[in-house]
Amino acid sequence: SVALLGIGRENLRIVPAGRDFRLIPAKLEKAIQADKASGKTPMAVVASAGTVNTGAIDPLPEIADIARQHNLWLHVDGAYGALAAIAAPDKFAGLELADSISLDPHKWLFQSLDCGCLLYRDASAAQRAFSHTGDYAKSLSSDPIEGFAFFEESIELSRRFRALKLWLSLRFHGIRAFRDVIRKNMELATRLGAAVANHPEFELLAPVELSAVCFRHRVGEPATDEELNRHNSAILKRLVERGRVYLSNTTVRGKFALRACIVNHRTTEADVDSVIPEVLAAAGARHDQTQP
Ligand SMILES: Cc1ncc(COP(=O)(O)O)c(C=O)c1O
Known part of the structure; x- marks a missing residue:
């Protein structure tokens, strides 16, 4: 920006x-x-x-x-x-x-x-910054609803609804349905975070605050971060190829992380419980491939 x-x-x-x-x-x-x-x-x-x-x-x-x-x-x-x-x-x-x-x-x-969506405390500040519209697009109504124009409060002019x-x-x-599902997503993330933290082969790389869970699979100790980064990056590639679970990736303080982010209203306990077995399967497949 x-x-x-x-x-x-x-x-x-x-x-x-x-x-x-x-x-x-x-x-x-x-x-x-x-x-x-x-x-x-x-x-x-x-x-x-x-x-x-x-x-x-x-x-x-x-x-x-x-x-x-x-x-x-x-x-x-x-x-x-x-x-x-x-x-x-x-x-x-x-x-x-x-x-x-x-x-x-x-x-x-x-x-x-x-x-x-962008919310302003003081909408007039947005209007002062953005309302430079030509005469051909000026709203003629002072009614707060009829006269409201998004393009007077943001960068885009032509825009869809x-x-x-x-x-x-x-x-x-209703708002309650959204509230319930967001709460459920957060519970699922906490569930996955706990499963990761309790599993001897996994390491949770950050506290689970909302619905993102960052973790990595560990190989036999001692392994350097560089080795673990390569190992987890290969796991992710294999995991995505398997097509059963989708995780994204990120780097947390230099550590390559597998990242589960739960923001779907259809995600279930069974989905979340399949993450660790799938990662282990992807890790195992990778291990098999590297065997002579
Ligand atoms: C925290 C945060 N900020 C900003 C963005 C960018 O949002 P958008 O892609 O809608 O511009 C994202 C995700 O893409 C995000 O997760």
């Missing part, structure tokens, strides 16, 4: 996270102070409410405090995770302090691609 906005990648500060993968507020404060001391003007803080890799949720109240003290815009990236606030609000304390929040109903509200499918499914199923 900073590159697209013309702010420049060199002006992006990546603030370190702690062992729990959550941003460390004191490091944020330090980065802001350092930039100010060198004559730079910080403008915004972007926090995560559910990181892509591990689902970690940053300490939003502390971050919001710092942003407010320095008069910085606080955006929270909740594309994947923040929709879980309807099922587990306690995990998302401070989300309400954001100036803007991005959400992807095509992730954890089970919509088909694409359906992204993405909100329709979301509105329809919320009206048809």
Whole structure:
């Protein structure tokens, strides 16, 4: 985003996270102070409410405090995770302090691609930034519903009616159905995380905060991270070829991770319970292939 906005990648500060993968507020404060001391003007803080890799949720109240003290815009990236606030609000304390929040109903509200959503605390700030429409597209109505134009509050001009499918499914199923399924997805992730943690051949690489489970298969000890990375990368390739379970991959602190992310309303206990046997089968097949 900073590159697209013309702010420049060199002006992006990546603030370190702690062992729990959550941003460390004191490091944020330090980065802001350092930039100010060198004559730079910080403008915004972007926090995560559910990181892509591990689902970690940053300490939003502390971050919001710092942003407010320095008069910085606080955006929270909740594309994947923040929709879980309807099922587990306690995990998302401070989300309400954001100036803007991005959400992807095509992730954890089970919509088909694409359906992204940006919420502003103060819609007039969005209008000031984006309403540069030509006269030919100006809304003539001051009615808040009839006169509302998405293109006055975001970058896109011509756009299809993405909100329709979301509105329809919320009206048809009701919010409770979404809440229940998100809760179920989180329980399934906890179940898989526990199975991984209790299995002697597996290592859980990050706490299970929402519905992402990052883990790896271990080979005979001692194995270096490099060997384990190669081993797990080969497992994933084989696993996907087998076609029974789909996992994605990521790197967690230099460790290649198998990543299960449960965001489907049809996923069952049986599906989740098949992950470990499938990974073991893929590991075994790989092992067989490497035997003389
Ligand atoms: C945390 C997070 N932020 C941002 C994105 C990007 O969202 P999109 O692909 O809808 O632009 C994703 C996923 O793709 C994500 O998981």
